[in-house]
Structures are given as C-alpha cells and as structure tokens.
Amino acid sequence: MKKYINLFILCSFLAFTSCDERFEELNTDPNRPGADVFDPNLILPVATYGYGDMLTGYSGPILFQSMWIQALASTSTGGANYYSNADKYVISGSTNSYIQGVWNNGYTVASRLNQMQSLAETKGFTNLVAVGEIFKVSTLSFVSDVYGDIPYSEGLQAEEGITQPKFDNQAEAYQNMLTDLETALNALNPAADPIRNDVIYGGDLAKWRKFGYSVMLKMALRLVKVDPAAAQTWVQKAVAGGVFESPDDDALVPSDQPNGYANTNANALNVVDDIYEVRWSKEMIDYLKSTNDPRLPIIAEVPPAGLAANRDGTVVGNNDPAVQIGLPNGYDLTGGQFDISNHPDFPGPTGSGGNVATIGAYSRPTAIYRDREAPVFALTYAEVQLLLADAAVRGLASGSASEYYNNGVEGAFASIGKFGGGSVSAADVMAYLDANPLDQSTEEAALEMINEQYWATTSILANYVEAWNNWKRTGYPELTPVNFPGNFSSGQIPRSQPFPAGESSVNQESLVSAISRMGGDDWITRTWWDGGN
Known part of the structure; x- marks a missing residue:
C-alpha cells in the first residue's frame, strides 16, 4: 500500500521539475502538488487502510466489542489493564482514548474520501466519485451504529464554512445514507473512468457494485424492529441490484506489515500480556464444540504447560477440539472473589516450580490472529447469505432460508482459509451441514x-463490532452479562459508546441536542434501530 504513496511523490516531483523556467513552478513544493496534477485515485489505498484500522485493534473493537459480545475473554482487571473495558465493563487508564477511536478514524477516512471525491469531480472521474460515496456510506454507517446520532447532512463541510455541523438523528441519517448509496450505485458506469490503486477489488466495478448492494442489505436489516416497511423496501432493492455471489466477492482490506500497514488486531494480540490473558470465551468454545464445528482446530489452541509457553505467541499449542476450554467472562487473577480459580470448571494452573x-489451560487464539x-474482513459473502436467510425467514426477501443458511456456512468455512492458516475441506462442510440443518420448526x-x-x-x-451490532438487532446469541464490581454499564452489556469528550469543546450545542434526543450519553443508551433484546 505504501508503494502508491511513494509513487505519487515521485511522479509529482518529476512533473514539477521538468524543463520550465518559470520561477513560480520551479519554487513549488513537489510534495504538495495542486489539483491539476494530483491523481485522486492515490487517496483510495490510504483511506482503505484507515477503514480497516477502524474495524480492528486498539481503535476500540478488540478492547470493547470483542468481549462485550463474549467471543473473547480476559482475566485483566482495572487500572491500566485495558481489557477490563471489554471483559468486565470496567474503566481502564485509557478508556477515554479508546472511546474516540472509531469516531476519529471514521471521520478521518470519510474526510479523505470526501477530498478524493472533490478532486475526482474536477477531473470528471465519475466512477471514483461513486466508489468514494459507497465507501463513505459504509464508513459513516459504521460510526453511527457505534454511537447513534452523527453529523451527516452537514458533516465534512468545513471548507464550505460549516465547522459545527448538526447531528442528524439516526433515523434521518440512515435514510439519507441509503439514498446516497443508491444514487452512487446507479452512477457506476463501466464505460467511464477506471478505478486505479484499488487494493480491495483491483478496480473491478462489478465487485464494487456488489459490495455497495451488500452494504445496503446489511443496513436495511438494521431497520427490522423500528421500520419494517423500509427494511423490506431496501432489502428488495439490494437483492435486485445484486449482492455478493461467492467468497470471491469478500471485501478484504489487505495488510502490509513491512511498509507500516499492519493488521492492528494482530498488533494487539502480539503484546505479551495479550498473548497470556486473551482467550476464547466459554460461550464461543462451547458453541463450536456443540456442533462439531470444523473451524475449532483452526482458530483455537491450548498452550503448552507453564508461564513461558503461555506468554510466547510463537509456541504452537494443542489444537485438538477435544481439549479446548473457553475462559468464562468476568474473572481475574487477583486471588479474590472473582479469581478464575474459584470457577467450578477451572482446569487448574499449568507448569511447575517458577514456571x-x-x-489455566484455556484456549487462546492461534497464530493466524x-x-x-x-x-x-470488512464484509463477507458468508455474512450476506446469513442476512438473506434472516430476511427470508422474516418474509422480507424471497428464496429459501435454508439454502441461504447453507450458503452462509459454506462461505464462512471458505473464508476462514483467507487468514492464511488452515482450511475446511468440502467433506467437512457437507458433514457439518448434514448434522446441523437449519431449524425451521x-x-x-x-x-x-x-x-x-x-x-x-x-x-x-475478527469483525467484533458487526457481531455486536447484529446481537443488538436480534438478541442472538442469548448472553448473560457480567456484573463485575465498579462496572460502567449497571451490569448490562453495553449498547453504545459514549461520544468522544472532545466533541463537547468543538461542537457542544449540536452534541447536547443529540444527547437530549437519544435520551443519554452512556454505555447503555440505545441507538434508534437497537431493539433486539
């Protein structure tokens, strides 16, 4: 990804130092070209990485939603031990910083995309404008799902003089975003400008079209509890437009560690304390074992005995499904009432002497993480097919819910191989589906x-925010919240993130109006569409 940025700098330098004797051009900074020289396509990979960064790591998702949704668990407790935010809903030393991660990253990405679109318009790059809009809607809908009301209709207009934009209520923002998404999709034209420097789809407009309609489907189903008629309208538009058709359509943001664009979930999980204290939850391991899920040995391992092996991510553990044990959420290692050793199913410490x-022998994520x-994984065929299955059950879309479900499972088992680890065989896929058909009783x-x-x-x-959003929408799986002393959510699983503190100093009036409309600004305030449970 970095090569695109370096290429831009080189090309700009050559353009501005060609044989021209005019003083003004000779004294123009070659690294700050004007709109007449700059190719707006060069912004796309930077925005794309920022989008992936918003979905992962210390931007918030792995420190909040990964354990709110009880996919992962951790024994960390309070103070500067940052996973207490997630596993126990307890403030850590940097909670306020984590709160604003999605907001800041989301608006940074959206701002870059907005600038890309402005430059593209001056050059008649209509397809780049449309792709930018599709990507921008996906970005800001993500931000809205985390916080609720956001600046949308007046957002990103500082150059037009709007520096304190109003917060649109989420109902209006969603309607506007869906309309803008539809307009952008209709504007895509294979005969117009090619998309260059596209690290997701390589400039394939057909895939961008399917991505946009798949985003539309996901957003439409958010509305099932608050506006069923609108949900059905947008579901049918998405299906008619054409959503993902195979795992080849998966929207994956590539990482480029050598050039400084690493997967930020992996950055987190390579920290020694994270290797030791972050484990798969009991909820997740029990679910996978109950259905003999063939993904279990790919994603989970029990480290060898002893502290050294448990703190070393290069040591390969035992991935036998029979020995996997999930860590219950809400426990610590402090020796008190909530010490994990007090759990009735505690497997006991491992190792001996000073090691x-x-x-205990709980399952940790394997090296692929x-x-x-x-x-x-920004959006996958598996998600889309499972959403279609949900829509079919609710009568919002035609087709067989069972067929969509099977497609979703097959897609999920195919996509896990894209992590770079193990894969699921066709025989294991069929065996799983035969043993676990969709229950339509x-x-x-x-x-x-x-x-x-x-x-x-x-x-x-590792798309923890999406797992959390869908849990809010549907109430599934049924989760038992943690009620750890001193928690910030009254013993409830958080439903939103508070707005960043900085907004009160730069856009106070609009923020206060949004908080009043939403009914609060805390961890359990529900966003407009949140009616799952």
Missing part, C-alpha cells in the same frame, strides 16, 4: 440458529 501459568499480514428457532452462526462467523473473522 506456573495460573490462568497474530499474523500482522492477515487481511481485515418456528420462526424464532430459525432466527436464533441463523444469527448465532452470524455471531460465530463475524467473531471468528
């Missing part, structure tokens, strides 16, 4: 099975 791992070159039984699979799939692909 004892008191955490510590690979800084691993892609970020009742609508609720079907929705539960579909959305539990969605939770597992998005969590396994």
Whole structure:
C-alpha cells in the first residue's frame, strides 16, 4: 500500500521539475502538488487502510466489542489493564482514548474520501466519485451504529464554512445514507473512468457494485424492529441490484506489515500480556464444540504447560477440539472473589516450580490472529447469505432460508482459509451441514440458529463490532452479562459508546441536542434501530 504513496511523490516531483523556467513552478513544493496534477485515485489505498484500522485493534473493537459480545475473554482487571473495558465493563487508564477511536478514524477516512471525491469531480472521474460515496456510506454507517446520532447532512463541510455541523438523528441519517448509496450505485458506469490503486477489488466495478448492494442489505436489516416497511423496501432493492455471489466477492482490506500497514488486531494480540490473558470465551468454545464445528482446530489452541509457553505467541499449542476450554467472562487473577480459580470448571494452573501459568489451560487464539499480514474482513459473502436467510425467514426477501443458511456456512468455512492458516475441506462442510440443518420448526428457532452462526462467523473473522451490532438487532446469541464490581454499564452489556469528550469543546450545542434526543450519553443508551433484546 505504501508503494502508491511513494509513487505519487515521485511522479509529482518529476512533473514539477521538468524543463520550465518559470520561477513560480520551479519554487513549488513537489510534495504538495495542486489539483491539476494530483491523481485522486492515490487517496483510495490510504483511506482503505484507515477503514480497516477502524474495524480492528486498539481503535476500540478488540478492547470493547470483542468481549462485550463474549467471543473473547480476559482475566485483566482495572487500572491500566485495558481489557477490563471489554471483559468486565470496567474503566481502564485509557478508556477515554479508546472511546474516540472509531469516531476519529471514521471521520478521518470519510474526510479523505470526501477530498478524493472533490478532486475526482474536477477531473470528471465519475466512477471514483461513486466508489468514494459507497465507501463513505459504509464508513459513516459504521460510526453511527457505534454511537447513534452523527453529523451527516452537514458533516465534512468545513471548507464550505460549516465547522459545527448538526447531528442528524439516526433515523434521518440512515435514510439519507441509503439514498446516497443508491444514487452512487446507479452512477457506476463501466464505460467511464477506471478505478486505479484499488487494493480491495483491483478496480473491478462489478465487485464494487456488489459490495455497495451488500452494504445496503446489511443496513436495511438494521431497520427490522423500528421500520419494517423500509427494511423490506431496501432489502428488495439490494437483492435486485445484486449482492455478493461467492467468497470471491469478500471485501478484504489487505495488510502490509513491512511498509507500516499492519493488521492492528494482530498488533494487539502480539503484546505479551495479550498473548497470556486473551482467550476464547466459554460461550464461543462451547458453541463450536456443540456442533462439531470444523473451524475449532483452526482458530483455537491450548498452550503448552507453564508461564513461558503461555506468554510466547510463537509456541504452537494443542489444537485438538477435544481439549479446548473457553475462559468464562468476568474473572481475574487477583486471588479474590472473582479469581478464575474459584470457577467450578477451572482446569487448574499449568507448569511447575517458577514456571506456573495460573490462568489455566484455556484456549487462546492461534497464530493466524497474530499474523500482522492477515487481511481485515470488512464484509463477507458468508455474512450476506446469513442476512438473506434472516430476511427470508422474516418474509422480507424471497428464496429459501435454508439454502441461504447453507450458503452462509459454506462461505464462512471458505473464508476462514483467507487468514492464511488452515482450511475446511468440502467433506467437512457437507458433514457439518448434514448434522446441523437449519431449524425451521418456528420462526424464532430459525432466527436464533441463523444469527448465532452470524455471531460465530463475524467473531471468528475478527469483525467484533458487526457481531455486536447484529446481537443488538436480534438478541442472538442469548448472553448473560457480567456484573463485575465498579462496572460502567449497571451490569448490562453495553449498547453504545459514549461520544468522544472532545466533541463537547468543538461542537457542544449540536452534541447536547443529540444527547437530549437519544435520551443519554452512556454505555447503555440505545441507538434508534437497537431493539433486539
């Protein structure tokens, strides 16, 4: 990805130092070219990496949603031990910084895309404008899903003099975003400008079209509890437009560790304390074992005995499904009431002498999650097919819910191989589907099975915010919240992130209006579409 930036700098230098004797041009900074020279396509890979960064790591998702949704668990407790935010809903030393990660990253990405579009318009790059809009809607809808009301209709207009934009209520923002998304999709034209420097789809407009309609489908289903008619309208538009058709359509943000663009989830999980204290949750391991899920040995391992092996991510553990044990959420290693050793199923410490791992033989993520070159899974065919299964069960889309479900499972098992680790064989896929057909005895039984699979799939692909959003929407899986002393959410699983503190100093009036409209600014304030449970 860095090569595109370096290429831009080189080309700009050559353009501005050609044989021209005019003083003004000779004294123009070659690294700050004007719009007449700059190719706006060069902004796309930088914005793309920023988008992936928003979905991962210390921007917030691995420190909040990964454990709110009980995919992962950690024994960390309070103070500067940052996973207490996630596992126990307890403030850590940097909580305020983590709160603003998605907001700042999201608006940085959107601002870059907005600038790309402005430059593209001056050059008649209509397809780049449209792709920018598709990407921008995906970005800002993500921000809105985390916080609620956001600046949208007046956002990103500082150059036009709007430096304190109003916060649109989420209902209006969603409607405007969906409309803008549809307009952008209609504007894509294979005969117009090619998309260059595209690190997701290599400039393939057909894939961008499918991505846009798949985003539309996901956004449409957010509305099922608050505006079923609108949900159905937008679901049908998405299906008619054409959503993902195979795992080849997966939207993956590539990583480039040698050039400084690492997978930020992997950055986090390579920290020694994270290697030791971050484990798969009991909820996740029990779910995968209950269905003999073939992904289990790919994603989970029990480290060898002893503290040294438990703190070393290069040591390969035991991936036998039979020995995997999930760590219950809400426990620590402090020796008190909540010490993990007090849990009735505690497997006991491992090692001996001065090399004892008191955490016990719980399953940790395998090396694929510590690979800084691993892609970020932004949106997958598996998710889209499971969403279509949900829509079919609710009567919002035609087609067989069972077929969509099977497609989703097959897609999930195919996509796990893109991490760079193990893969699931065709025989194992068929065996799993034969043993776990979609339960259609009742609508609720079907929705539960579909959305539990969605939770597992998005969590396994490290898209924790999406797992959390879908849990808020559907109530599945049914999770028991942690009620650790001193928690910030009254013993409830958080439903949103508070607005960044900085907004009160730069846009106070609009922020206050949004907080009043939403009914609060805390961890359990529900966003407009959140009616799942």
